[in-house]
Amino acid sequence: MNQGHPSTSGLIEAIYEGNMEAASGAARYFYVDVQDTARLRAAALLHPRMENERIFAYAAPYTWRDIQTTLAKPYPDRIFAPQVEASRLDRSDIELSAKAEYWLQEMGRTGWASLEDSVLANTRDLA
Numbered sequence: 001m002n003q004g005h006p007s008t009s010g011l012i013e014a015i016y017e018g019n020m021e022a023a024s025g026a027a028r029y030f031y032v033d034v035q036d037t038a039r040l041r042a043a044a045l046l047h048p049r050m051e052n053e054r055i056f057a058y059a060a061p062y063t064w065r066d067i068q069t070t071l072a073k074p075y076p077d078r079i080f081a082p083q084v085e086a087s088r089l090d091r092s093d094i095e096l097s098a099k100a101e102y103w104l105q106e107m108g109r110t111g112w113a114s115l116e117d118s119v120l121a122n123t124r125d126l127a
Contacts, residue, residue, distance in 0.1 A: 008029070008031075009122050010022075011064070011067075012067055012071075012119060012122050012123065013122075013123070013126060015064065015067055015068055015071060015080065016071055016075075016078070016080075016123050016126050017126075018078075018079065018080065020068075020080075020083075029061070029062060029090065030058040030059065030060060030061050030062070030090065030092075030094065031059050031060065031061075031062050031115055031118060032057040032058060032059045032112070033059065033112065033113035033117070033118040033121070034118075035113060035121075036057060036059065036104060036109070036112055036113050037057050039104055039107045039109065040055050040057055040100055040103055040104065040107075042107065043055075043103045043104075043106060043107050047103065047106060047107070049106075050103065053099075054096075055096075055099070055100045055103065056094060056096035056097055056099070056100055057097075057100050058094040058097040058100070059097075059112035059113065059115070059118075060112065060115065061089040061090045061091065061092075062089070062115050063086070063087045063088075063089060064085075064087070065083065065085070065086055065087070066115060067115075067119055068080050068083065070115060070116050070119045070120075071119065071123065073116075074120060075127065
């Protein structure tokens with residue numbers, strides 16, 4: 001079932017479609033790829049050494065301008081204007097993020113999916 005682009009992925013779709021207003025007032029966030037989230041859930045269910053552990057899935061901070069810049073690379077013929085207003089990254093230290101990344105590595109990954117890979121996977125159906 002295709003759910004379309006709800007929530008945050010809907011804002012990425014809006015930027016892809018040139019609706020910069022949608023992201024102009026958006027707060028700063030941390031991203032996590034949906035597949036990384038699924039792998040962490042699988043680890044919680046299946047990994048023999050994970051017991052009674054809360055997993056904090058925070059890959060890295062991003063801004064909406066980062067998303068716009070990321071989209072411009074594979075889609076050079078699209079116009080992503082006006083440019084999303086610059087904002088500072090959220091530099092909060094999510095200490096438990098490293099533990100979640102460890103569990104991703106235990107599940108055969110090298111670490112978190114990159115912002116670029118996550119955004120591009122999110123927009124393949126739009127191109």
